[in-house]
Amino acid sequence: MPKSNAQQRALIVGAGIAGLASAWWLERAGWEVLVVEKAPSFRAGGYMIDFFGPGHEVARRMGLLSALEERRAPISSVTSVDSSGRRRGEISTAAYEAVADGVISLLRGDLAEVIRDDLRAPIRYGTTLSSVDDGRVVFSDGSSDEFDLVVGADGVHSKVRELVFGPSSLRYLGHHVAAFSFQDPVLSERIGYRYQMLTVPHRMVGCYAVRDGAMAALMLYRSDSPELPADPAAALRERFGDLGWVTPSLLSAVPQDVYYDEVSQVDMPVWHRGKVVLVGDACGAVSLFAGHGASLAMTGACVLAEELSAGFEGAFARYEARMKPAVEHTQEFGRRFIGWMAPASAWRISVRDLAFRLSGLPVVRNMIRGSLMPDVDGVLPRHRAS
Template sequence: MKAIICGAGITGLSAANFLSANGWDVTLVERSAGPRPEGYMIDFFGSGWQAATHMGVIDRIREVGYDVNRIDYVDSNGRSTAHLGYESFTKVVGDRLRSILRPDLEQAIREVLPDSVELLYSTTITSIHDSSAAATASGGKVDVELSDGRRLTADLLIGADGIHSDVRSMVFGPEADYFKFLGFHVGAYSFRDNRVKDILANRYAITDTCGEAMFFYRLRDGSISALGVHRTDRRERPDDIQQEFRERYRSLGWLCPLALEHCPKSFYYDQVAQIRMPCWRRGRVVLLGDAATAVSLLAGQGASLGMAGAYVLADELAKHAQVPDALAAFEARWRPQVAEQQKAGVSAAKWFVPADRRALLMRRLSMRLIKVPGVSRLVSGAVVGKIGAAL
């Protein structure tokens, strides 16, 4: 059986690994010229941890990940206004939690990619003819044309090319039909500054602010990972993201002006949104990860869901003789899990970056309540969710 996967991020690489392990011949197509260095720190746990265990990369994730002591919310002078120890979460997930940079997680998966997987960088899919149109001519195969002029025929095409998926646009219609903007923009970059490095220590430091917030973490090489999230009614990306960042975050005080001195002209920047689709499959084409089910940065677990979804898809393809039957079973099994996490993402938007001082004070109160015996497990359990059920 032959599969073509569009997108060599966490989801696409995971799908390539799991399908190849089940005997599939896999071609992986990626627009970028090589592995992408941009990315922010994520908390990796939940169903993705189980999937990573099946893949055999857990030890590597533990090695390159970080043990964070606590989350500190700070005012414009750097004083802590609220904090949360990571033990609140480890009580629920045990040691199955690691903070890790997205590029490092991608690299861990890429390292175990079998040699049999054909990985094509600087390549896009320019046309798709799925089985519903090509069944008579090619026995239900899916035919694609690549930007390098090659034509490939496969039993399955997986669109794992992210929230702005080209496969989704070509097969299912315009992005606007499925794109739910949540009212935030986000940007992330890393920089070096000894003045900042010495202040952070082993913690997430977050500005305790309304409307916009910056997040900082010191990496083991001494550089600083910075992420900014701000509320906005403007859906489109600004023309000058560097100017936008500097104007939006300079007034937050503390380390922000220093960090903004290092803000580059080009860095990761995007809208915070979800993808809502009534169906993820058509013929022999299926969408996976953010292309089908983006939950948003606010919900977290996007990487975890991408890996776990890839495992579930491969598992259903192994169980069913016919690809369309496997795709239907995959969606029936995985959709309830994703819907739960998307719902959590919309709810999280209310406190992730508070809209006003009242919401900010409520967040501070919640952070204090989580330290109360019994409440900690309840709140942390709500954050962790039940997303592992499908595995």
């Protein structure tokens, strides 16, 4: 049995959305929290996410909504273009608002920064774990320590998961993805705050203006193997070099530290063992196809802290029972959404673009809403933060 919350120590591995949100909720519940992050410094920027659903409600309970609104990117529509940049279809502004009700589009790093700025817990950068034996951990610098709780919030390729649960639980979804941002005021002016994308069978390239002359780009393509290339920029040039529109400009701006990964989901029978529990992508990655990962990461952090406050005994199982159905439902939704984001044939691309063009009609709008939004209302946390 734990003594009192004030005396308990929690280690959180990973300073992404799940780790920072876990730190936020646990320190407010009286835990002494330490966060370790393997990156040498805070990971700013990154790719744009649409933040909505239960995570939006959790952010409201954390009192962070106005700070998030300040960083909102005014993306007004989604436009499909051809290789000359001509519009093939667009989700109208009205339809987009109806589809993405209450959505905040912002950079992943901005969401993380807003949570971090409201934290007191120390974050030790450039640090990871070498081993974990229940609450006893050895850090990468050779030091060791003992904790009452170890939260693995270290993402889809979680080291904590590997150390505690063994080999990978990844379900590969047949695609590779790259995302990056760069400064280009001219292109930024030309593209504007519209998500514009060029799709050919099994390949999609998209971009949008961010702010202050910056651009963000996303590239997605089908690959039979999850194995990552040694040189991601070269792999992207090889895959997308034949595409027109603004693709050559995007390819010439791929940075050294481009985010590049296989698109996978995490599928685990159990999310906890002893004093160790996983949150966010580490136990329930839904993939970019599902588009709810940040929201579920925030929600999981809140639900975990709530259940720990209700009593340590059985808390992990109660947390898992509340979160897992929503994660599995969203994963299933994500697998169905692959056909929207990366259609396999010219015919399917045409059907999708037709739906975009007709999106002003209420009946089509409702169809799009049904296709784009998994129903995860049931996981809304039961209690209100005081």
